[in-house]
Amino acid sequence: MLYFLIFAVAWSSAQRADIPPVKDGVMELKMVHIVWRHGDRSPTKTFKADLFQEDAWTFGGGGWGQLSPMGMFQHLTLGKKLRNRYVNDVNSTYNFLPSVYDQKTMYVRSTGINRTLISATSNMLGMYGQDGYGSAAGTDFPDAQGWPRGFVPIPIHTVDYDSDHIGNMDSDCPRREWLWNLAQQSEEVKNWRNSAAVSSTIDELTSYVNETWSLEDFWIVPDALFIEQIYYNASLRANNTWFSDDFYNRIVAVNDQIYMFQYGIFNNTVTMQNMNIGLELLKVRSGPLMNDMIDRINTKSDCTYSKIATGCDWINGLKYFVYSAHDETVYAVLVALGIERFAIIPHGYPLYSAAVSVEYWRNTTDNNNYFKLVYHKQSGDGFEVMTSEIEGCSGDYCSMDVLEQIARKLKPDQPIDKWCLITESSSSYSVSISFLMFVATTLNYLFM
């Protein structure tokens, strides 16, 4: 009996570990990073005169910014699709991950708020938590009444929201705000803001809702109206006589442009205080995430192909790394790669459960690393390979050097928690650093 148990345990762990490598010709899939937006939610805030205030939202625990059952379902669906792409199963494109959850193979990191955490839970329910996926009662979940058959809980890790510069583009980062204030003084942003079409749209909104808007808060109105059209379409239109599809589309277009500016996308290079403002904005928004990803890919590669002896245990097993996050996080990746125009067509922001997957592949002939970029535009869509849209790439696979160069260019000059505190240009910054060092040396000398 004991022998049988040992045999059974050995067999099941061997079965989990010994998935043959996934090949596409000479290409071998090594690791996947995926960044997704949460699903459908309630507004996170709204204008003061709105009929639909916090008590209008009762789902997902109730109140502002909560994931709705529709949002949960969107991630359940995406999780099932990801299973079809990556998990060892009859329908799978790549039998890459084990059919039953194996803690060594994956890590899920969510931003620290309810809707992204619950989106991750819902997604994992689709990927690993269904009856019939091969998990075993008594091993993978309790064989007990009251426990849903096949439901395997997956750990969702998180970090403090306000200091999460990787997943949360609204983290506490004075440098990002300082750069944004500079950007707003640029000719390009001022000319756009003062153009007749834009200023009349903003003025109209102010008169309708009796509130004035800064550019960075402007999103609140189109976002709330987007959601109210899903949940309260008829009474929204009946009560707010100013609401029209045309007006809504105009404020959405204004908002899209604000987002582009905030991510440093200008028609002309904006130079202020000797800085390329567009580049500096991207360094605080996309830099930490892109570098987090490429560092992990490089570690995986080094641990697999260079003879690195220590510190490789975790990464050797790791195959799937998730960032459960926000539209802005998905956007940060797309902008870094120069393909934000595909976020949604014709333009705009990543929709609910939009997901971008960065697949790390190894060419076993030339022994170089490649990546494939795959985009899930919105719930209901499939996965689209977008690699060839990236500058410097052609075909479905692109040299990892391209991704590495992008990440390096966007790498903050210092660890991001320090970099976020620097609100002066790098030239005056180095002046003040040398000055401080001079003071320190002098003091040191005086007190010696």
Ligand SMILES: *[C@@H]1O[C@H](CO)[C@@H](O)[C@H](O)[C@H]1NC(C)=O
């Ligand atoms: C998350 O849920 C808790 C408890 O329901 C609530 O107090 C909190 O405000 C929510 N936070 C966010 C960021 O959604």
Ligand SMILES: *[C@@H]1O[C@H](CO)[C@@H](O)[C@H](O)[C@H]1NC(C)=O
């Ligand atoms: C507009 O807002 C101001 C300040 O909040 C308030 O005093 C005023 O009554 C509002 N007017 C209308 C028409 O709602």
Ligand SMILES: *[C@@H]1O[C@H](CO)[C@@H](O)[C@H](O)[C@H]1NC(C)=O
């Ligand atoms: C809201 O109603 C309008 C007008 O009836 C319709 O055109 C639109 O498709 C509806 N929107 C949603 C999200 O249901």
Ligand SMILES: *[C@@H]1O[C@H](CO)[C@@H](O)[C@H](O)[C@H]1NC(C)=O
């Ligand atoms: C909004 O309009 C609906 C009609 O669709 C009406 O029943 C409702 O009472 C109105 N709500 C308010 C707060 O005026």
Ligand SMILES: *[C@@H]1O[C@H](CO)[C@@H](O)[C@H](O)[C@H]1NC(C)=O
């Ligand atoms: C950028 O250039 C395009 C093409 O000329 C133009 O349509 C758009 O309005 C410009 N955007 C801004 C913000 O000036």
Ligand SMILES: *[C@@H]1O[C@H](CO)[C@@H](O)[C@H](O)[C@H]1NC(C)=O
């Ligand atoms: C893999 O490397 C071989 C040898 O250099 C090359 O011919 C082939 O095009 C590479 N395959 C891909 C998909 O990059």
